[in-house]
Amino acid sequence: MSAVRVDLVSCPVCAGTLEVPPDAQPGDPMECCGKRFILTYEYGSWALERPG
Numbered sequence: 360m361s362a363v364r365v366d367l368v369s370c371p372v373c374a375g376t377l378e379v380p381p382d383a384q385p386g387d388p389m390e391c392c393g394k395r396f397i398l399t400y401e402y403g404s405w406a407l408e409r410p411g
């Protein structure tokens with residue numbers, strides 16, 4: 360039985376939950392709410408930051 364681990368990240372604007380792609384790296388862009396965010400990884404969890 361193989362467990363597929365899906366990492367999730369919250370959108371800082373709408374508080375929605377997005378799936379982090381398995382091959383995602385910190386610094387990758389992700390889009391939600393029609394806005395673009397930068398993926399970061401800190402303290403064992405993913406987060407989204409607004410660029411700029």
Ligand SMILES: [Zn+2]
Nearest residue numbers: 370373391392
């Ligand atoms: Zn959003």
